Amino acid sequence: MRMLARIVLKGYKYIILFWVLLAIAMAFLAIRLPSMLEGDGFRMDGEHEKVMDIAAETFDMPAESLFLVFDGVSDEKLSSRLQEVEALGVTSEIISPLEDQTMYKKDLSYALLHFNDDELDMAETVTAIRDVIKADNAITLTGQSAITKDINTASQQDLMTAEAIGLPIAIIVLLFAFGTVVASLVPLLIGVSSVVVSFGILAILGNYIDLSIFILNIIPMLGLALSIDFALLFISRYREERRKGNALDAVSITIQTAGRSVLFSAFCVFIGLGAMLLIQVEIFENIAVGGMIVVAMAVISSITLLPSVLIALGDRIDKWQLLKVKQNGSDRWRTFAGNVIKRPIMITIVALILLGIALIPVRNMDLTIPQIDSLPKSYDSRLAYEKMEDTFDFGGESSAYIVAYNKAGWEEKEGLEQIKQLEDKLTNDPLVKDVQTIYQVSGVDSPAAWEQAWGSPMKEKLAPVKEAFIQDEKMLIPVQLNVSGASDEAQDWVRELDKKYASFDLMVGGEAKFNQEIFDEIADKIIPVLTVIIISTFIVLMLAFRSILIPFKAIVMNVLGLSATFGILVYIFQYGHFGLTAGTIALIIPVIVFSLVFGLSMDYEVFLISRIQEAYANTQDNDFATVEGLAATSKIITSAALIMIVLTGAFAFTDVMPVKQIGVGIAIAVAIDATIIRLLLVPSLMKLFGKWNWWLPFRKGPYRAGSWH
Numbered sequence: 001m002r003m004l005a006r007i008v009l010k011g012y013k014y015i016i017l018f019w020v021l022l023a024i025a026m027a028f029l030a031i032r033l034p035s036m037l038e039g040d041g042f043r044m045d046g047e048h049e050k051v052m053d054i055a056a057e058t059f060d061m062p063a064e065s066l067f068l069v070f071d072g073v074s075d076e077k078l079s080s081r082l083q084e085v086e087a088l089g090v091t092s093e094i095i096s097p098l099e100d101q102t103m104y105k106k107d108l109s110y111a112l113l114h115f116n117d118d119e120l121d122m123a124e125t126v127t128a129i130r131d132v133i134k135a136d137n138a139i140t141l142t143g144q145s146a147i148t149k150d151i152n153t154a155s156q157q158d159l160m161t162a163e164a165i166g167l168p169i170a171i172i173v174l175l176f177a178f179g180t181v182v183a184s185l186v187p188l189l190i191g192v193s194s195v196v197v198s199f200g201i202l203a204i205l206g207n208y209i210d211l212s213i214f215i216l217n218i219i220p221m222l223g224l225a226l227s228i229d230f231a232l233l234f235i236s237r238y239r240e241e242r243r244k245g246n247a248l249d250a251v252s253i254t255i256q257t258a259g260r261s262v263l264f265s266a267f268c269v270f271i272g273l274g275a276m277l278l279i280q281v282e283i284f285e286n287i288a289v290g291g292m293i294v295v296a297m298a299v300i301s302s303i304t305l306l307p308s309v310l311i312a313l314g315d316r317i318d319k320w321q322l323l324k325v326k327q328n329g330s331d332r333w334r335t336f337a338g339n340v341i342k343r344p345i346m347i348t349i350v351a352l353i354l355l356g357i358a359l360i361p362v363r364n365m366d367l368t369i370p371q372i373d374s375l376p377k378s379y380d381s382r383l384a385y386e387k388m389e390d391t392f393d394f395g396g397e398s399s400a401y402i403v404a405y406n407k408a409g410w411e412e413k414e415g416l417e418q419i420k421q422l423e424d425k426l427t428n429d430p431l432v433k434d435v436q437t438i439y440q441v442s443g444v445d446s447p448a449a450w451e452q453a454w455g456s457p458m459k460e461k462l463a464p465v466k467e468a469f470i471q472d473e474k475m476l477i478p479v480q481l482n483v484s485g486a487s488d489e490a491q492d493w494v495r496e497l498d499k500k501y502a503s504f505d506l507m508v509g510g511e512a513k514f515n516q517e518i519f520d521e522i523a524d525k526i527i528p529v530l531t532v533i534i535i536s537t538f539i540v541l542m543l544a545f546r547s548i549l550i551p552f553k554a555i556v557m558n559v560l561g562l563s564a565t566f567g568i569l570v571y572i573f574q575y576g577h578f579g580l581t582a583g584t585i586a587l588i589i590p591v592i593v594f595s596l597v598f599g600l601s602m603d604y605e606v607f608l609i610s611r612i613q614e615a616y617a618n619t620q621d622n623d624f625a626t627v628e629g630l631a632a633t634s635k636i637i638t639s640a641a642l643i644m645i646v647l648t649g650a651f652a653f654t655d656v657m658p659v660k661q662i663g664v665g666i667a668i669a670v671a672i673d674a675t676i677i678r679l680l681l682v683p684s685l686m687k688l689f690g691k692w693n694w695w696l697p698f699r700k701g702p703y704r705a706g707s708w709h
Helices: 002-030 047-057 075-087 122-133 144-178 181-205 215-242 247-278 282-318 331-342 344-364 380-392 413-427 438-442 447-454 459-469 488-495 511-545 549-574 589-619 622-653 657-694
Strands: 064-071 093-095 108-115 139-143 398-405 432-435 474-481 505-510
Touching: 002 181, 002 247, 002 282, 047 398, 047 474, 047 505, 047 511, 064 075, 064 122, 064 144, 064 380, 075 093, 075 108, 075 122, 108 122, 108 380, 122 139, 122 144, 139 144, 139 380, 144 181, 144 215, 144 380, 144 622, 144 657, 181 215, 181 282, 215 247, 215 282, 215 589, 215 622, 215 657, 247 282, 247 511, 247 589, 282 589, 331 344, 331 622, 331 657, 344 549, 344 657, 398 488, 398 511, 413 432, 413 438, 413 447, 413 474, 438 447, 438 459, 447 459, 459 474, 488 511, 505 511, 511 549, 511 589, 549 589, 549 657, 589 622, 589 657, 622 657
Parallel strands: none
Antiparallel strands: 064 108, 064 139, 093 108, 398 474, 398 505, 432 474
């Protein structure tokens, strides 16, 4: 860190120039990012993906389908609009309710628009179709791509809403922390620079990898909060050192002290984000990569751009003072800290009871993959889809697509008999409502009858049926299940398909398989993810504080705090409190909130324990060090936590439900960490364990200046 300090002191003007040019260049790229985002990120390279690719490429199933929903529209207008859509030249097939009366029910009907062109830009296609129907309020386009486009639009609006709420409040918090306008605006400068550069880098990566629409909210949420937190710590230490000497010395010392804390803190966040890469689901990979980029930018800007700006500002950092701010640890915080360590057992018990009460609802947590409910109810695409589901009872059933392999092919006698055997087993399955095979579709009810018909003039009629279901060694069998694809029964059915039909070589795709693979991937990887986070964090904190007990306590307290957070999320979102409709918790929430907050909360642990460590190294008095460390950092930790709560909690006022849950989850976790844990549990346990806090095996002598002699 000393070398970095020397580089910054000598070249601060060039560092500022570099960041200005970088931010301008990346801003042009960042503008393109929203248009590059597609999908909700719930995608993985599994069996479902392979089966659906085979179905599209080999059996000409549509690569994607959209619905045109007609509410009280005359047949004449319906036909006219479908002709206009067909004239766009983007659909491979249109199935009209005029041809299929089952697509009518009362005044509601729908048409299916099929698309086979993989190169088609579905966002542009959705816009083109909506332009055709925009004059008719009774006609609505819905389906995956239409909903995805609307979620993208809603996410951009949510980001603007959250920033409009969060940033002004963050400025007010910074004013109370620093007292001057200039000092309060500098952290925002660092935060915005970090986010803009990160968005630019993600726009470049978007040319090579698919990016989920949810990173549009999560990355700024994380980047702004973390950058401002780092800047708050850095500027506070700089102003403290500035009162002891000149500006250059103050910057140098701050880089070596606060800069070191920032690096350790960021490394803890990196661990949580990096661990998510173990889960091979696109949304976790996106958030992990995007998060690591924005954290890296936050760190680099905090230890290069920020000190350079402080040098350039000099005494102007205190310009436009609006509030008088007390220096050092105030008497109020010192008194508070003293009172805490006087009653460590009682305070520890009370804190654990509070966390335990909050933890109770966790046992009822209901996790689901976000579906149409991610989109706000104000969007027509959601309303039309739900109305269609209710009217035609789509939600009570689901489709599965089985691809069966036979190296010898399916057209000989043995293959035809195997098809019949498989059809009979599926038909007799209690969860199966309908099976489509060459026998079911053609009306030929046996292998012998098929062979006979194939050798007759009927072959001409049977050939299209065979081609639709059989291609060389592959056979496609669409299956209709009488349960929802999101149900446990459907997921168990596709999971156990290989065992139940062991005599056949089968793969399966469809909604149930998609859900099952996502759930199983997370369930299988959650233990390795938690293990990596916990062990890595333990090692980092052990090296930082040269202690066994401090990292152990930090991890246990973090787990307790996060468990309590999930309980409160269940109470709010699942039970339906504070004006919300009762629902479910998005499957991604526990993993993302745990991975992000576990690292973020270590910021405060590092900030607090670093100051306690400094005081203990100089005095060898654990109680004194605890009080002084708490008094010196409580205001900073409280201000930093409040900014984090404001910037993430502002997403509570947004509409995209998974993002709302992530924002509220992070805000609650940080609030618990900065109050119950950091201000009550940490000092209480520091008091109870005394000098054992600083024990490290194979080391002798008193603890001084970070080492034992």
